[in-house]
Amino acid sequence: KAGVTQTPRYLIKTRGQQVTLSCSPISGHRSVSWYQQTPGQGLQFLFEYFSETQRNKGNFPGRFSGRQFSNSRSEMNVSTLELGDSALYLCAGLLAGLGNEQFFGPGTRLTVL
């Protein structure tokens, strides 16, 4: 079966712009989580969506937002980009039930200039 897809894989933006990242989980995985990965902070949880509703949220400013569609695809939006937003953004689909196993996509590498 197909894996988790993230688009685009690479993105370069300038400060003040906004960006939208997309994630398509494995078919049947209704929960999607987003993480920011940086060398200094490691993997940090952004938020989780389930059935089009945000269910959990990490400690990120309101510039970071997301949504989920009825087909479980999810988008993450960052407005008013800052240099510190440069990171690898990973999404993960969750196989619900015993085990909480997450299936990660390859990530979107965002560079803010």
Add this chain to the structure above:
Amino acid sequence: AQSVTQPDIHITVSEGASLELRCNYSYGATPYLFWYVQSPGQGLQLLLKYFSGDTLVQGIKGFEAEFKRSQSSFNLRKPSVHWSDAAEYFCAVGAIGGYQKVTFGTGTKLQVIP
């Protein structure tokens, strides 16, 4: 709040040598525990997980981990390392209950020398 500590930022081992990566967690109840591996430019791949039962867990690629409640540890081991094991390894803890967020450690970067 749950947390994970991986005390070793970087480890170098010789090919064929044994490996142990340390992980300590903090959680108020019995947690879900995971080890993931990330190769350069890639997402995370699950190596193994523990949530109940036998405290010695076998995973993919010849890895195993042992859950020790008394020490709040979940160390990853491999008896003989291969050059292809060079990657970054993340320990993670999640709450039992189905849908809670997972907290990751800061990772241990493994270098394998010939």
